[in-house]
Amino acid sequence: MCGERRHAGAGPRWAARLALLVAAGALVLVLTAAGIDSLGLLVVGLAGLAVTAAALWWTLSRRGLVRALAAVLALLTPGGVLLAYSAVGLLWAVLSALALWAVAALIGRSALAADAGRAKERTRSTPPPKAPFLIMNPRSGGGKVGRFDLVAKARARGAEVVVLDPAHPQDVAELARRAVAGGADLLGVAGGDGTQALxxxxxxxxxxxxxxISAGTRNHFAMDLxxxxxxxxxxxxxxxDGVELRVDLGRIGERVFVNTASFGAYATVVQSPAYRDDKVRTILRELPDLLTHHAGPRLTVRAGQVAIDAPQGVLISNNPYGLGDAAGLGRRPRLDxxxxxxxxxxxxxAAQAAGLLRGQQARGLISLAAEEVVVRSDAPxxxxxxxxxxxxxxxxxxxxxxxxxxxxxVPRDRPGVPDAKPPVDWRALRRLAFAHRTGGTTG
Structure with missing residues (x-):
């Protein structure tokens, strides 16, 4: 009896080859259109990015005339780069090459995700709750509770609903504990992530x-679910008609968080009484001293065996966020x-600020995962x-x-269950593209 075994990754392998081909096409397009001038185009583009990043740093860390001039420089530099490309008749080539590169990255990411295999969520079917208890904030998300008639729809499904009174703040955790004491077998929230966490x-x-219930403004936790x-x-x-997932929680002291705990400059700025009334002006006023360590507590962070001394900002998240997203810290591939x-x-x-353009390889950027993080300060x-x-x-x-x-x-059918798509690792993509097929016959 004979049979043939084929490499299970044939599809991802060909997708990886296509991604590399499209990326090569972007390079060939620029070389063909610009010839020897293509090196100059690259230098101009990289220099423009570096100057823009440095100018943004000066805008945030300086005051007065320096800040104003830096802001103007940050705005004008990208336009100047585009004008330089246009002046030599190569703007079309640069924009086309960038579009091809974006397509190549998209194909490459899909290829790597398919090769790694999608992380299957471990769900289990459970009976519907008999006494669900829901807390709803009518002000969250600009009034989504009322706009989508969530109270009536939830009650029609057998839920007890408490609608918070914005004029009289309530302890939502205490409301939940009372509901449990009264026999509730499910707790839920239509509101912001802070209320969700409590x-x-x-x-x-x-x-x-x-x-x-995704009735908040940003709904980060809902998105990752x-x-x-x-x-x-x-x-x-x-x-x-729901299923259950098991997900992790973060704990900071005695408090639970579902998304993030942030330390440093931004966390200090939002403590200001003026922040709520005028966010932008407060940030611009407070940041220079915070970024230059002339104000605010000096932090020392230890995560596992790694120490971070005097960072301007630290973000600790319940499960790591994906850094390969073009949108930055967009979502978490996993919550477990x-x-x-x-x-x-x-x-x-400014030089270190420009260096952040290197992403995860930047000298001033540390990204890792740990089970415990300790943040110390020179302030009480x-x-x-x-x-x-x-x-x-x-x-x-x-x-x-x-x-x-x-x-x-969660509902059995969800429209936005995230794919576990890794960032584009071009070395891994090249290895996948040229991996040998394992096959043969057995008799």
């Missing part, structure tokens, strides 16, 4: 399922990796932004991951 902590503490952010009423389908993401930024001058208290809320916590601040701590009930 109630999620209660649900995790009692081993109850938690439900997310794959929920519909355009129509939060579809999240209510979880009450009648059992690790915190740590991103530290240390920039002391540390400003922290936890899921968008400004807090002041006693130093040292300890952040830990709580693996699989939260049961999340």
């Amino acid at each position: 109630v999620a902590g209660v649900a995790a503490g009692h081993g109850l399922p938690f439900m997310v 794959g929920l519909d952010r355009d129509d939060p009423s579809k999240c209510l389908d979880a009450l009648t 990796s059992g690790a915190l993401g740590v991103l530290g930024v240390s920039v002391d001058n 208290d540390v400003p922290v932004g936890v899921d968008g809320e400004a807090l002041l916590l006693p130093a040292p601040v300890v952040c830990r991951v709580m693996p699989g701590a939260l049961r999340v009930r």
Whole structure:
């Protein structure tokens, strides 16, 4: 009996070859159109990026005339680069090459994801809750609770709903605890990520399922759960036809967070009483002293065996965010990796600010994962932004991951379940493209 075995990665391998071919096409296009001048085009483009990054640093870290001139430089430099390309008749070639490169990156990312295999979510079917309890904030997301008639739709599905009164702030965690004492077998929130985190902590503490209704403004947690952010009423389908996921939670001191805890310059700025009324002006006023270490606490961060001394900013996330996204810190491929993401930024001058363009290879950028992160300070208290809320916590601040701590009930069908797409690693793509087929016959 004979059979033939084919390499399981034939599809991804050909996709990788196509990505490299398109990338090569971008290079050939520039070389053909510009010839020997293509080296000059590259130098001009890289110089323009570096000058823009440096100018942005001066805009944020300086005041007065220097700041104004730097802001003008940051605005004019990209336009000047484009004018330089246009003056030699090569703007079309540069824009076309960039478009081809973007297509190549898209194909390459898909090829690497297909080769690695999509990380399957571990879901389990469970009976619908008998006594679900939902908390809704009518002001979240510009009034999504009312706009999508979430209260009536939830009650029609058998849920008890408490609508918060914006004029009289309530302790949502205490509301959730009372509901549990009264027999609730599911807790849910239609509101911002900060409210989600407080109630999620209660649900995790009692081993109850938690439900997310994407009625906030940004809905980062809902996005990474794959929920519909355009129509939060579809999240209510979880009450009648849902499945459960096990996801991690972050803990900072005694408080739970579902997304991030931020330290450093931004966390200090948002503590200012003037920030709520005039965000931009407050940031521009406070940042220069914070970025140059003339104000604010001096931080020391230890994540595992790695120490970060005096960073301007540190972002600790419940599971690492993907850094390969063109949009930057957009989303987390997983919520069950059992690790915190740590991103530290240390920039002391314009040259280091320009160096951040190298991404993960930048000298002033540290990106890693750890189960525990300890943040120390030369001040007794540390400003922290936890899921968008400004807090002041006693130093040292300890952040830990709580693996699989939260049961999340979600609709069986979700439109935005994220693919586990890695960033484009061109070396890995080249290895995949030219990998040998393993095959033969057996008899």
